[in-house]
Amino acid sequence: MLTVEGLTTDYGAVRAVDGVSVQVGEGTITAVLGANGAGKTTLLRTISGLVRPRAGRVSLDGDELTRLPVEEIVRCGVAHVPEGGGVISELTVEENLRVAAVWRRGQAARPDEIYDLFPRLRERRTQPASRLSGGERQMLSIGRALVARPRILLLDEPSLGLAPLLVAQIMGFIRRFADSLGIGVLLVEQNARSALSVANRGVVLNLGRVVADQEPHQLAADERLRHAYLGF
Numbered sequence: 001m002l003t004v005e006g007l008t009t010d011y012g013a014v015r016a017v018d019g020v021s022v023q024v025g026e027g028t029i030t031a032v033l034g035a036n037g038a039g040k041t042t043l044l045r046t047i048s049g050l051v052r053p054r055a056g057r058v059s060l061d062g063d064e065l066t067r068l069p070v071e072e073i074v075r076c077g078v079a080h081v082p083e084g085g086g087v088i089s090e091l092t093v094e095e096n097l098r099v100a101a102v103w104r105r106g107q108a109a110r111p112d113e114i115y116d117l118f119p120r121l122r123e124r125r126t127q128p129a130s131r132l133s134g135g136e137r138q139m140l141s142i143g144r145a146l147v148a149r150p151r152i153l154l155l156d157e158p159s160l161g162l163a164p165l166l167v168a169q170i171m172g173f174i175r176r177f178a179d180s181l182g183i184g185v186l187l188v189e190q191n192a193r194s195a196l197s198v199a200n201r202g203v204v205l206n207l208g209r210v211v212a213d214q215e216p217h218q219l220a221a222d223e224r225l226r227h228a229y230l231g232f
């Protein structure tokens with residue numbers, strides 16, 4: 001479905017992403033793991049068109065996205081939730097969801113559909129987003145992206161700063177909506193163990209390069225890889 005081939009992105013003299021290939025199928029989760037500075041965020045920013053690659057290609061069901069304007073890439077069904085999310089603190093939970101729906105008009109998901117995925121947000125619907133806990137904020141960030149009914153969701157470290165119990169809960173939600181909505185998820189995480197617990201595939205980056213691309217259970221069983229790159 002989403003196919004990334006040989007993607008290479010530079011910031012001036014720094015090669016942040018170096019010949020990376022990854023795939024995300026319908027309803028599947030591909031985890032992209034690696035230490036700080038490995039190139040994970042740059043990979044997502046390149047896929048969503050925020051930075052331009054030096055080489056390589058990105059395609060969705062065979063249609064090339066690589067050099068399309070950002071809004072065209074969004075229209076093709078690729079949604080990006082950046083690190084720290086993108087909620088509007090001054091608006092309530094429900095207003096955040098309604099604002100995200102504006103440009104999709106009739107095709108957007110209704111708040112109730114998002115609340116069915118994240119019941120906690122239904123309880124908090126009239127609260128300003130500034131009052132949400134870290135976990136609720138993350139749910140709202142993802143909920144806002146799901147309003148547009150994307151086919152591919154790019155998630156940048158959704159577990160960052162959350163307590164272990166909440167991390168497990170967020171990972172469970174991601175697994176559930178990938179299954180129920182058929183969305184393909186590219187899940188960038190430093191928290192490798194949690195991401196692998198829900199992923200269908202695990203890709204490990206180091207200094208911009210893919211050093212492993214395997215089934216989650218294979219990665220978790222590889223002690224050398226785990227110690228060198230995954231931190232568990």
Ligand SMILES: Nc1ncnc2c1ncn2[C@@H]1O[C@H](COP(=O)(O)OP(=O)(O)O)[C@@H](O)[C@H]1O
Nearest residue numbers: 011014016034035036037038039040041042043
């Ligand atoms: N805007 C930028 N300008 C210059 N270098 C950057 C910029 N953003 C990231 N980098 C560098 O690119 C490399 C990859 O960074 P990044 O994609 O943020 O990795 P990760 O998300 O895995 O921590 C790092 O060496 C980082 O210092």
Ligand SMILES: [Mg+2]
Nearest residue numbers: 040041042083
């Ligand atoms: Mg990052």
